Amino acid sequence: xxxxxxxxxxxxxxxxxxxxxxxxxxxxxxxxxxxxxxxxxxxxxxxxxxxxxxxxxxxxxxxxxxxxxxxxxxxxxxxxxxxxxxxxxxxxxxxxxxxxxxxxxxxxxxxxxxxxxxxxxxxxxxxxxxxxxxxxxxxxxxxxxxxxxxxxxxxxxxxxxxxxxxxxxxxxxxxxxxxxxxxxxxxxxxxxxxxxxxxxxxxxxxxxxxxxxxxxxxxxxxxxxxxxxxxxxxxxxxxxxxxxxxxxxxxxxxxxxxxxxxxxxxxxxxxxxxxxxxxxxxxxxxxxxxxxxxxxxxxxxxxxxxxxxxxxxxxxxxxxxxxxxxxxxxxxxxxxxxxxxxxxxxxxxxxxxxxxxxxxxxxxxxxxxxxxxxxxxxxxxxxxxxxxxxxxxxxxxxxxxxxxxxxxxxxxxxxxxxxxxxxxxxxxxxxxxxxxxx
Amino acid sequence: xxxxxxxxxxxxxxxxxxxxxxxxxxxxxxxxxxxxxxxxxxxxxxxxxxxxxxxxxxxxxxxxxxxxxxxxxxxxxxxxxxxxxxxxxxxxxxxxxxxxxxxxxxxxxxxxxxxxxxxxxxxxxxxxxxxxxxxxxxxxxxxxxxxxxxxxxxxxxxxxxxxxxxxxxxxxxxxxxxxxxxxxxxxxxxxxxxxxxxxxxxxxxxxxxxxxxxxxxxxxxx
Numbered sequence: 001x002x003x004x005x006x007x008x009x010x011x012x013x014x015x016x017x018x019x020x021x022x023x024x025x026x027x028x029x030x031x032x033x034x035x036x037x038x039x040x041x042x043x044x045x046x047x048x049x050x051x052x053x054x055x056x057x058x059x060x061x062x063x064x065x066x067x068x069x070x071x072x073x074x075x076x077x078x079x080x081x082x083x084x085x086x087x088x089x090x091x092x093x094x095x096x097x098x099x100x101x102x103x104x105x106x107x108x109x110x111x112x113x114x115x116x117x118x119x120x121x122x123x124x125x126x127x128x129x130x131x132x133x134x135x136x137x138x139x140x141x142x143x144x145x146x147x148x149x150x151x152x153x154x155x156x157x158x159x160x161x162x163x164x165x166x167x168x169x170x171x172x173x174x175x176x177x178x179x180x181x182x183x184x185x186x187x188x189x190x191x192x193x194x195x196x197x198x199x200x201x202x203x204x205x206x207x208x209x210x211x212x213x214x215x216x217x218x219x220x221x222x223x224x225x226x227x228x229x230x231x232x233x234x235x236x237x238x239x240x241x242x243x244x245x246x247x248x249x250x251x252x253x254x255x256x257x258x259x260x261x262x263x264x265x266x267x268x269x270x271x272x273x274x275x276x277x278x279x280x281x282x283x284x285x286x287x288x289x290x291x292x293x294x295x296x297x298x299x300x301x302x303x304x305x306x307x308x309x310x311x312x313x314x315x316x317x318x319x320x321x322x323x324x325x326x327x328x329x330x331x332x333x334x335x336x337x338x339x340x341x342x343x344x345x346x347x348x349x350x351x352x353x354x355x356x357x358x359x360x361x362x363x364x365x366x367x368x369x370x371x372x373x374x375x376x377x378x379x380x381x382x383x384x385x386x387x388x389x390x391x392x393x394x395x396x397x398x399x400x401x402x403x404x405x406x407x408x409x410x411x412x413x414x415x416x417x418x419x420x421x422x423x424x425x426x427x428x429x430x431x432x433x434x435x436x437x438x
Numbered sequence: 439x440x441x442x443x444x445x446x447x448x449x450x451x452x453x454x455x456x457x458x459x460x461x462x463x464x465x466x467x468x469x470x471x472x473x474x475x476x477x478x479x480x481x482x483x484x485x486x487x488x489x490x491x492x493x494x495x496x497x498x499x500x501x502x503x504x505x506x507x508x509x510x511x512x513x514x515x516x517x518x519x520x521x522x523x524x525x526x527x528x529x530x531x532x533x534x535x536x537x538x539x540x541x542x543x544x545x546x547x548x549x550x551x552x553x554x555x556x557x558x559x560x561x562x563x564x565x566x567x568x569x570x571x572x573x574x575x576x577x578x579x580x581x582x583x584x585x586x587x588x589x590x591x592x593x594x595x596x597x598x599x600x601x602x603x604x605x606x607x608x609x610x611x612x613x614x615x616x617x618x619x620x621x622x623x624x625x626x627x628x629x630x631x632x633x634x635x636x637x638x639x640x641x642x643x644x645x646x647x648x649x650x651x652x653x654x655x656x657x658x659x660x
Contacts, residue, residue, distance in 0.1 A: 021652065134534040134553055137515055139476055139496040166651060178536070178555040178574045179593060183650040186591075188572060192553040193511040193533040199491070202471045206492040206514070209450050210476030 023255035024163065026352025026362065028156055028247045028290055028312055033264040035247070035290065036299040038419030039412050040428060043398035051397035058393040059403040062307050064284045065147060065216020065239035068208065072216055072239075073125060073147050075307070076105025077389045078404055079297060081381075082244075082288050082311035083129045083149065083220075085111025087164050087173040088251030088352065089315075091118050093361045096318055096374040098122030100381030104389070109149060109309070112162045112187055114176045115141040122374075127218065130207065133162060133187035135177040139210055147240070148207050149218035150200070152191075152229075155248025155265070155289040157257040158222025162187030165252060168355040170364040200236040208237075218242050223268035223289065224261070230275040230285075240284045242309065243272045247290025249312035251362055252353030265289035265300075267422035270409075273304020274424075294391020301392070302407035303423055310388075317384035318377045319359040321349050325371040335359065335371075446470055456481045471509065474502050477519070494521040497538070513540035516557050529566075532559040535576065541630045548585070551578045554595050560630045568607065570597050570643075579623060579640075581632050592645035598623050599643065600635045611646040 016022060044050035051058065066072040081101050086094050088111065095118040101108040107125035110116075114136020120126055128145030130137060142148060153159065164173070164185040174181040194203050204217050219233040220242035233241050245265025250258065269287045276283055287300045288309035300308050312320075319325060323339075323346035324332040335346075338358035342351045352362035360372035396404045399411045413428040414420035420427040421434035431437060444452070449464060453474055456462060461482040467473055471490035474483055477500040485493065488506035495514035504512075507525035514530070516538040523531075526544035533549070535557025542550075545563035554573035564582030571587070573595035583601035590607020598619070606612070615638070623637040648656060 134515065134555070137534065138536070139478070139498065139515065139517060142496070143476075180650070183593075184652050186572075186649075188553065192549070192572075193492075193514050193530045199510065202491045202510075205446075206472045206475050206495050206511075209446065209472045210496040212451065212454075212476075213447065 024165070024252055024353050025255055025258070025350040026249070026251045027258075027350040028249040029258050031259050033246065034266050034416065034419045034422055035264065036266055036296040038266065038415050039299050039423055039425065040415060041295075041298060041302070041395055041399060042411050042413055043395070044400040048400040050400050051402060053394055053397050056397060057402060058397050059405075060389060060393060062405070064286070064307065065218070067216070067239040067282045068213060068237070069147075069216040069239060070212075070214050071146075073107060073127075075107060075125065077385070078301060078305075078307040078392070079385055079388055080106050080127075080286065080307055080309045081108040081314050082248075082309040083109035083111045083127070083151065084311055084315075085113040085162075085164075085251070086116045086119070087111075087113040087168060087177065087364070088362060090357075090360060090363050090369040090372065091116055091172075092369050092372045092374045093315070093318060093377065094119040095122050096372065096377035097314060097381060098126070099374060099378035100314075100385065101125070103378065103382040104385045106385065107146065110145075112164075113173065114138065115144070116176075120144055122378075129220075131162070131187070132189060132191045133177075134192065135179075135187070142207070143211060145211075145215060147216045147218055148211070149220050149242065150191075150204070150207075150238075151220045152233075153220070153222030153224070153244070154250065155222050155244030155246055155262055156250035157253040158224045158244075158246075158262045159189060160253060160257050160261075161189035163252045163254075163353070165353050165355070168353075168364045173364055197232040197236050200232075204237040216240055218286070220244060222248070222261075223263050223265065223272075226263065226268050226271040227275045230272045231279055234276065234279050234281045234283050238283060240286060240306075241272065241276070242286040242288065243268050244309075245269075245287070245289025248288055249315075250352075264422070265291070266419060269300055269303045269305055270423050276304070294388045295395060297388055297392045298395040298404070298407055299412060301396075301404055302411045303409060306405065310385075313384070314381055315361055317381045318361055319372065319380065320357075320361050321347050322359055323347075325359050326373065326376055327371075328373075333371075446472055449473060450475055453477060453481070453483060454479075456483075467504075467506075469509070474500070477502070480519075488525070493523075494540075497521070507544070512542070513538070513557070513559075516540060526563070527561075531561070532557055535559070539629070545582065551576070551595070551597075554578065558626065560626055560632065562630070562632050562634070564601065567604075570595060570610075571607065573597075577622065577626065579626050579630075579632075579635070581627075581635050589643045589645070591649065592643075594645065597643040598640040600640050603641060603643070606643065609646050609649045610643050613642045613644050615640070615642050 062078040064073040102124040109127040216239040218240040219238035246262035284306040287305040335358040357363040412425040458480040467485040477497040490509040498517040513521040516535040527546040532540040548566040551559040554576040556575040560579040562581040567585035568587040574593040578597040586605040587607040589610030627635040
């Protein structure tokens with residue numbers, strides 16, 4: 001096989017030549033990078049004392065944003081649902097995510113495009129994003145929010161603006177974003193009213209004034225220059241820093257961004273937690289970007305995160321990439337044919353940008369949206385989140401912890417030198433931490 | 439209202455507590471940031487001196503007058519009501535304003551009306567570069583000259599300039615004035631007290647709409 005021009009590269013070049021543009025797609029990075037799978041937990045034996053897996057309590061309560069806010073966010077679990085826009089997702093999908101989050105005691109997050117009444121209604125705890133585009137940004141919605149998240153970057157496209165192709169800019173989306181229907185919407189990559197961290201300080205204070213210092217202010221960055229970005233966010237006054245690793249998802253962006261920018265979530269979490277520790281501020285860290293399982297959650301917490309945020313995983317639980325949807329009668333309706341029209345198969349679809357989502361999640365087409373029942377979808381996402389919590393607590397107990405937030409780097413070893421260097425934990429079976437102990 | 443002894447937070451709390459129809463004067467704003475932010479009542483407020491960043495930001499319904507210059511982001515994300523600056527404004531005046539009217543008697547710096555979403559910005563003097571960058575909807579009236587990059591990447595917002603234009607931004611173009619345009623400029627100039635603007639001799643700038651859909655042919659413009 002030709003390694004420079006394998007069939008996939010040949011097909012990509014041919015597509016560029018045909019369409020006259022680069023590849024745009026959804027979901028997160030496909031390329032193999034070091035992940036939480038490259039770490040192992042050192043559970044208890046003699047030197048540590050495990051807790052009973054199904055008998056002894058393991059706390060999961062998570063408090064975010066007590067630094068300045070009169071009303072910090074208090075969650076039952078350390079797993080939140082990441083910001084995803086109405087526009088990228090259908091209103092039903094947003095509604096379902098809100099219901100699921102409320103059911104398991106966690107928060108969900110708005111996205112580029114404003115807050116829908118459905119998601120505010122269904123979300124007990126809702127984080128309102130303040131994005132560079134400011135689409136639909138409304139002080140009334142701000143005051144209805146439980147936290148505000150200033151988005152400076154996204155893991156899938158750090159440094160890049162949003163993108164919503166015209167086929168998804170239907171009447172409601174266009175109205176919320178103050179845009180003409182059907183245009184290819186370009187979101188700004190930087191905020192319109194400030195240009196640096198000193199200005200961000202004043203922007204944060206503006207949001208605090210507008211909310212009477214009631215709710216926490218999160219600052220979200222795409223994982224690139226993590227140490228500097230986290231320190232500057234803290235200096236600017238963030239209560240919570242959200243770091244989104246390169247495996248983070250998107251509804252639509254250039255493949256070049258997804259695969260060739262940012263750093264892996266595994267590397268980002270340790271850089272971020274060390275930066276917070278160095279500053280010594282009472283700031284919480286949320287890590288996101290390709291978090292899938294309870295093992296991922298446990299490892300992220302051990303490396304210093306206070307919570308994780310899940311986007312794509314939540315969508316998959318909702319039915320993304322499923323070969324069928326459940327109709328009103330409860331019957332499963334196969335939609336493999338619809339995937340084939342998109343030239344993909346269930347399980348390999350990243351065609352969120354087309355708006356032709358066969359399962360009604362990443363679409364604004366009413367007929368497609370009806371394929372997603374928000375109630376059923378919420379049940380599936382809640383099941384998924386509960387399973388993650390059960391796994392996380394199971395692993396924490398096995399490490400001898402009565403609270404998931406007591407997991408620590410000492411509970412981890414790495415399987416590869418790369419992961420050991422990034423997470424700054426020893427290579428398994430050694431005391432060697434590359435770059436730290438030699 | 440004497441502001442000398444009060445923190446911004448206390449002043450804003452007091453302003454937000456005012457009922458519809460009330461009036462208040464902040465006697466010495468001292469250029470502080472975030473004054474009169476998040477208002478949501480039909481009140482009449484005067485800041486009697488220079489104010490800092492985000493003056494009147496995130497506001498609704500209120501009528502705010504600043505007797506002096508303001509810093510960045512005056513009237514940022516304004517939803518309705520009016521902010522009148524009797525002086526100059528720094529960068530990003532009326533950024534992302536969804537509604538309402540921001541009036542600047544003097545000059546405004548860079549990126550005035552950036553990302554405008556339906557509000558109106560009227561500047562008696564001149565504006566710096568990139569006025570109206572990515573403005574989606576609403577109206578901008580400039581009584582003096584406009585800097586370079588005017589109306590870059592405009593959507594449906596419209597800009598009227600009484601003076602000269604240093605240069606248009608990407609996808610911006612000059613269009614003929616219609617009777618409706620002349621009437622709109624006349625009404626707005628009268629509202630703002632801008633007697634120096636001749637409504638029939640302004641230049642209208644709007645989007646050429648060539649960038650509404652991605653096209654390889656326009657790659658150099660993106």
